[in-house]
Amino acid sequence: MPVAYCVGPIKDNQVDRSYCLVEAVGYNVGLDDWRQFCAAACARRYLSPNVEDVITVENQFGYVTGVSIIRTGHSDTYGRLLDVPVFVVISAANTRGVCNALLGHVVATARNRNCGFVRVARLEPSNWPGSSEVSHGDDRGLLIPVQ
Template sequence: MDDCFIAKPLGRRQIDQAYPLVCAIAPGLEVDRWRAFAAAMLQGATDGGSARGSAVPATTGIMTVQNAQGYLHGLFSYAVEPHLRHGRILTVDNFVVLDLFDIAGIAETLLRAMEGLARRLGCAAIHTTLPERYIPVDSRRNPIPDCFLSEGHRQETVHFCKNLAVVNDNAPAAPEGRREAE
């Protein structure tokens, strides 16, 4: 790991700078959508609002890994939420690392920042959803999941997503001879 990398919260002036990183895990994402998401996540980090109407304080944000010159090499978004089994958890999403030479080092820096953040926020567990690109489709090893495993994380669930903006092609068909709207 390169000691020149440091984990820091994303600053408001860095939102546009982080856009290419996010596009690596969300190709085609509109810049305005990213700006709105990032602004909302950063607002939750400062306003102390409540998450989903619960009594648990909402703490959200975006953590980055930067080099000494301020270039972004990775990030994740997070929120503190209640969980049935673990109590207060840090939910991590949009985990991305972009670097040609030290993918594992940057990932480890993000993972250590994630754990430190969870401990400071009084969380009992960290739940991370990794983008599809980090799921190995063949027998080759992938440095991102490997870093999670070596830092003590384990796979606990499988996360599914149904995009409701696309046509629901698995809806049950109407019985023969009946009209859809009777």
């Protein structure tokens, strides 16, 4: 049976539910900080190429099964790219499907923003957006060409 997912910008009712994913992988951000981080994203009506956007995947039962943070960036080596410092997927039955849904949205966003690559950061708590310890450079994650 095919499973459909709703993928898009985070909604107010998904903020607390998506926090469980962020917390589960060890990012050192509290619930209040997560709420504050998401507040600006929820207040915007449209995705913005100049700020961080929070993207969620919700299954047919209303569970948030994926979350990512995206922002347009620049690399001296690769040019304009879509930076994804957070990419978290969790599913008991269809991890691949959730991952494909989220990655498909991310790649489509990169294409719409005229990015040549998507850079998905390694899962490291220090890669949290705004952290002073964020590792910079082209070797900090997986590069996916956008066609």
